[in-house]
Amino acid sequence: MPENRTVMALLGEKWRQNYGxxxxxxxxxxxxxxGYCHEGKGAMVIGDDEYYFEGEGELTVIPSNYLHTTNSDPGNISYWExxxxxxxxxxxxxxxxxPRYVxxxxxxVNQRAIFTNRGKAPELTESIENIIEIMRRGEPFYQEEAEGEMLAFLSKIARENGNIQGGGSVNMREKAKISNLVSRSLDYISDHYREQIKVGDIAKRLHLSETHFRRVFTQYMGVSPLEYINIVRIRSACEYLIKTDDSIAAIAEKCGYYTSSTFNRNFHKTVGMTPEEWRKKPENFERKLLEFNVHSEEGW
Known part of the structure; x- marks a missing residue:
């Protein structure tokens, strides 16, 4: 996200492609x-749910840290922005x-992912069409205008989700609470993985016991907190290895490892090779990391 900006647009012909x-x-x-679909056909996978999109006016709203992907039909070119x-x-x-309002x-807003279209949600769709055009034109003060429109859009989403929560089950509300807790822990890890993070410190920030936090995090994400921290650190290390000439020891320290043996052990466990080997052959990195069973919501 550009500095001092809260809305970033990915627009144009680059996003006309065969997705997936x-x-x-x-x-x-x-x-x-x-996401806003201008044309194309295919399937949008959001968590455990799959939705078919067809042509202009399909709309997705996907919270942060929520698993998803877009797959165009074979041979079909889709255009999303x-x-x-x-x-x-x-x-x-x-x-x-x-702070309480925020x-x-x-x-x-983060209660659930949404897949809808112009026919089912004309106001939401029109709002996003307006914001996209504001961002596309880039006229003076466009960012402020887009933020105002976006706040109105998010207010509608929050109100709609609040109504669903109010009439929903206790289980739905509990899942939303857990999702919020885990999301906060992911943000903390993202900001502090270079430091000596202790799982107990994260739990304390969330006002949970360490045992309860470990259980909730592992059930939700499919990996333990420590495993997730290592994934984040190793991902960062791989970027340093391919983009810089820094020594292995210097990279280890930048990514939160203060002994080379610990770094080498965790790197090999995650990627399947040593840092030196990966530096020479990085092409399998993303696929290897994605073998981890990362969380997907059920029933949302």
Whole structure:
């Protein structure tokens, strides 16, 4: 996300393509993703659910850290454009001094992923069409205009999700609570993985016992907190290995490992080769990391 921005647009012909070709895994982002389909046919996989999209006016709203992917039909070219939103930063910027309001709205925006279209949700679709055009034109003060429109859009999403939560089951509300806790822990790990993170410290920040936090995190993500921290660190190390000439020891320290033996052991366990070997042959890195059984929501 560009500095001091809360909305980033991925627009244009680059996003007219055959989605999903040679890719058989889900992914997630650090920010809320909004997708708008201009043309094409295929399947949108969101968590454990699959939706078929066909032509203009299909809309997706996918919370941060939520697994998903887009697959065009074989031989079909699809055209999607995307908006990524730093929801928390936007709310803090536009409604300063209201932490309780920000927390409640952030929680309700992230309740669930949404797949809809112009026929089912004309107001939501029109809002996103307007924001995309604002970003595309890039006229003076366009970012401020887009943020105002986006706040109105997110307010509608939060209100709709709040209504669903109010009439939903206790189980749904509990899942939303757990999702929020894990999301906060992922953010913390992303910000502090270069430091000596202790799982107990993360649990304390969430006001949970370490045992309870480990259980909740592992059930939700499919890997333990420590395993996830190692994945983040090793991913960062791989970027340093391919993009810099830094020594292995220097890279290890930059990524939160303070002994070479620990770094080498964890690197080999995660990637299947030593750092020196990977530096010479990085092409299997992404596929290896994606073999981890990372979380996908059930029933959302």
């Amino acid at each position: 070709r040679d890719i058989d895994y889900l992914h997630f982002h650090n920010y809320l993703e909004i 995307y908006l990524f939103v730093d929801v928390e930063q936007m709310l803090n910027k536009m409604v300063p001094g209201s 927390e409640q709205m952030l929680h309700q």
